[in-house]
Amino acid sequence: MEKTLIILKPSCVQRALVGQVINRFQRKGLTIAGMKMMQLDEQILREHYAHLVDKPFFPSLLRSMMATPVIVMCLVGKEVVSVVRAMVGATNSRVAAPGTIRGDYGMSGQENIVHASDSPENGDIEVARFFKPDEIFTYQPITTPAIYNDQERNY
Ligand code: TYD
16 A cells, blocks of 8 residues: 655644644545654654755754654555645745645745655655554545545555
8 A cells, every 4th residue: 555654844833734734634535544743853864864965955954854843644545645745745835836735834945844755665665764563554444435436445
């Protein structure tokens, strides 16, 4: 089953947007397979943002991501990675399309409310980075037949 790792960043927590952002994912029909609050540290952020450690903005990104605890979530659903990336919008919130989470709630490239995995492979890797196996739950919501048809449901 395809998974994506969501981080409700300190910008989301500080601005009290946690409920609104989670509500968007639930209204869409995605299933929450795991969710918890945690304080990120430099070690996990150096792994998570390994592709950015040499960028000049990395120290600022580290400070930003450690500013408060964050909410981490594992969402599942058919093609959930691409569905959620479309919902989240472009990295820079000022150019993210209206209707996307960043486009509706943000004004910053760095304080951009949410992280979402960018490929199914990274979804698996990132969920394993932030969750223990017994923190991820497999269950079939009773709404499933109203969200997917018979073929779509076998994702
Ligand atoms: P990246 O993985 O490129 O984008 P995304 O979060 O959309 O997958 O970058 C990770 C985070 O690094 C991004 O959400 C915010 C921060 N960032 C900056 O602060 N400045 C930048 O120029 C870039 C590219 C990213």
